[in-house]
Amino acid sequence: MPHSKWIMSAKTAKDHLAGPLFLCVLSNTDTCRIPNISAAGATTELNDYTPAADAEIVVYGSPRSAPEMPMKKGGAPTPAVMTRAALQLTGMPYFFINAGLRIVPDVPTIDLCADPGRDIRQGDAVSHPDVIYASACQIGSQFGKLSDSIIIGESIPGGTTTALGVLTALGYEYGVSSSFSENPLEIKRDVVRQGIDASGITVSEARDDPMRAIASVGDPMMPAVAGMVAGLADVVASADAGSDMGSGTGSHDCDIILAGGTQMVAVFAIMKHLGLDMDRISIATTKYVYQDRSIDFKAVIRDLGCRIHVVDPGFADSRLPGLRKYEAGEVKEGVGAGGVMYAAGMSGVDQRTMLGTVEAVYEELMREDGV
Amino acid sequence: MPHSKWIMSAKTAKDHLAGPLFLCVLSNTDTCRIPNISAAGATTELNDYTPAADAEIVVYGSPRSAPEMPMKKGGAPTPAVMTRAALQLTGMPYFFINAGLRIVPDVPTIDLCADPGRDIRQGDAVSHPDVIYASACQIGSQFGKLSDSIIIGESIPGGTTTALGVLTALGYEYGVSSSFSENPLEIKRDVVRQGIDASGITVSEARDDPMRAIASVGDPMMPAVAGMVAGLADVVASADAGSDMGSGTGSHDCDIILAGGTQMVAVFAIMKHLGLDMDRISIATTKYVYQDRSIDFKAVIRDLGCRIHVVDPGFADSRLPGLRKYEAGEVKEGVGAGGVMYAAGMSGVDQRTMLGTVEAVYEELMREDGV
Numbered sequence: 042m043p044h045s046k047w048i049m050s051a052k053t054a055k056d057h058l059a060g061p062l063f064l065c066v067l068s069n070t071d072t073c074r075i076p077n078i079s080a081a082g083a084t085t086e087l088n089d090y091t092p093a094a095d096a097e098i099v100v101y102g103s104p105r106s107a108p109e110m111p112m113k114k115g116g117a118p119t120p121a122v123m124t125r126a127a128l129q130l131t132g133m134p135y136f137f138i139n140a141g142l143r144i145v146p147d148v149p150t151i152d153l154c155a156d157p158g159r160d161i162r163q164g165d166a167v168s169h170p171d172v173i174y175a176s177a178c179q180i181g182s183q184f185g186k187l188s189d190s191i192i193i194g195e196s197i198p199g200g201t202t203t204a205l206g207v208l209t210a211l212g213y214e215y216g217v218s219s220s221f222s223e224n225p226l227e228i229k230r231d232v233v234r235q236g237i238d239a240s241g242i243t244v245s246e247a248r249d250d251p252m253r254a255i256a257s258v259g260d261p262m263m264p265a266v267a268g269m270v271a272g273l274a275d276v277v278a279s280a281d282a283g284s285d286m287g288s289g290t291g292s293h294d295c296d297i298i299l300a301g302g303t304q305m306v307a308v309f310a311i312m313k314h315l316g317l318d319m320d321r322i323s324i325a326t327t328k329y330v331y332q333d334r335s336i337d338f339k340a341v342i343r344d345l346g347c348r349i350h351v352v353d354p355g356f357a358d359s360r361l362p363g364l365r366k367y368e369a370g371e372v373k374e375g376v377g378a379g380g381v382m383y384a385a386g387m388s389g390v391d392q393r394t395m396l397g398t399v400e401a402v403y404e405e406l407m408r409e410d411g412v
Numbered sequence: 413m414p415h416s417k418w419i420m421s422a423k424t425a426k427d428h429l430a431g432p433l434f435l436c437v438l439s440n441t442d443t444c445r446i447p448n449i450s451a452a453g454a455t456t457e458l459n460d461y462t463p464a465a466d467a468e469i470v471v472y473g474s475p476r477s478a479p480e481m482p483m484k485k486g487g488a489p490t491p492a493v494m495t496r497a498a499l500q501l502t503g504m505p506y507f508f509i510n511a512g513l514r515i516v517p518d519v520p521t522i523d524l525c526a527d528p529g530r531d532i533r534q535g536d537a538v539s540h541p542d543v544i545y546a547s548a549c550q551i552g553s554q555f556g557k558l559s560d561s562i563i564i565g566e567s568i569p570g571g572t573t574t575a576l577g578v579l580t581a582l583g584y585e586y587g588v589s590s591s592f593s594e595n596p597l598e599i600k601r602d603v604v605r606q607g608i609d610a611s612g613i614t615v616s617e618a619r620d621d622p623m624r625a626i627a628s629v630g631d632p633m634m635p636a637v638a639g640m641v642a643g644l645a646d647v648v649a650s651a652d653a654g655s656d657m658g659s660g661t662g663s664h665d666c667d668i669i670l671a672g673g674t675q676m677v678a679v680f681a682i683m684k685h686l687g688l689d690m691d692r693i694s695i696a697t698t699k700y701v702y703q704d705r706s707i708d709f710k711a712v713i714r715d716l717g718c719r720i721h722v723v724d725p726g727f728a729d730s731r732l733p734g735l736r737k738y739e740a741g742e743v744k745e746g747v748g749a750g751g752v753m754y755a756a757g758m759s760g761v762d763q764r765t766m767l768g769t770v771e772a773v774y775e776e777l778m779r780e781d782g783v
Contacts, residue, residue: 134555134557136522145525149523149525149550150522150523152516152522176519179519180507180520183507184505186503187505187558
């Protein structure tokens, strides 16, 4: 034995944190199988593959598990092309979270062991959201020790309808956005109404117990994101208190950016009613969501006190027709695209470089598709 | 829209890294079902539960999924008590990796989608180790952007036998350690000989293609650890080169500590023959493994050029008989215990504090067990 001491050599421990980290929650809800409700897949039948395909496009540049691209033929590309481009430009670390997937991607995921969400029309959409929340909290508390700025995105087809479900249950009438340029809001409202009626939940019950709103008319992405945020906040809160498993890292600030449109507004509202400290939490999204007149962002900012960062990826000037379709309202946002582009901009990437990189990623994807 | 610029506000990006991070790979191999080969469970039948129970003990202080404690009645406790104590004292972030589990813990894991390993006597132990390696590499490359010091541990019952398998296949005769105080080395050597004969692999074939040695007589933990290390190294190598998805984080040093005994010696040998840069990779383990005369550490250091950090948790002075059994050679090491205790020591925790915390964790665990 080369030494008799407890530890054989000494080295100065470093005690500082990395830059932004991107976490992307992948989920399914059977709500997306309701005809004409989501454009987040080539067809309604293929919507289940979209989160897995999005993750594969972010990591590899093209899908591996899915039989088709996660987008309409001839339509605007999945927002995963923006996410991949922004991650390439920043070198930002990223992880995918499996929070109720039907199709697991060919990419490692952090598995919360959640079931996919059910069709919200029955009013019994998510099993044990509190268990998903607790698992996500455990993961969030670890990531909070590693980074001072966390961006959380999502990919869940049908997610704007479940967002409308929870916002309605909580008594907010902001409307929601859509991956269609023509938002099928009437269909969504009808679906939500059926779900709320079936569950019997009232606004005051939902506000007292947001987990019940999720269980009734939400989706499994929601407790996953809320739980991770609670875990991140927990690290901050416990850093000086020396609590169990949370001590020793020293106090630090952690900015949390919810990357997405209406779905993240719903998660923000859930967390507010859960009583979480919302001071360091903001939303980042694309201008395509922000300019969507289906949702009243002024009311969101006024009611919820939510700061919103808006990103214009400059697709109006793109040489590629598919990207220009975003300007006409197709797809709009997803896979954390707005949030990671915001972080890219914050780190000094300009709009022209961002656009050029998105175009290159999109062309690479189209070549893989044989177009 | 509150602004017309690409990004609405500016903030200085931070570009430094967190302190040590602990990654623990959890796997099963059917090799542990061979009678009298492993003490890493209450009984041979219950060995499959051990990695899940270990993870639950680290996170919660007691097992949740397993029907029994992952240890012999009246025997030394699982090394998970040391791991939990060291993580409590340091607040170090940690994640568990599922690399072929039969029983998934009640703790979120990063899922590499690997199958459990088969009994090595048939010479066909691991399916597609290259795929496990590639998935692990993807995860390693992300963690490498977050921390400058990564400690990798394992929990896989039967793992010293598969370690002997791969070391033998690679032509090294160091012997291996054991979780029994009386090491059943003859049984292990016989099992390994059957596996090598069944696979037909030669030493030169194994050295040319260590993945084939894993596929024949290894286990799924091995390509998971090797792949994560390759991914971590990849970040370091590509940080200045601006390669795809790895650029932008700036160059940094990443120390990698393989936390364990003989099993990590086997992984070290595999990585050396894979041609990885081994400069910043060392092994940390407990003195109970280091002092085990079943393994020739002098030869390991001489042949492989491997630096070994040795930790004495001071159990000789414990008031608890279960911990003193480590001094008699029971259990010895596992769940990254040596590595996280080494990191705790490096961060200024003294031996007396370490021992007191391990005792408290062990007593908490025994209370849960109703003892």
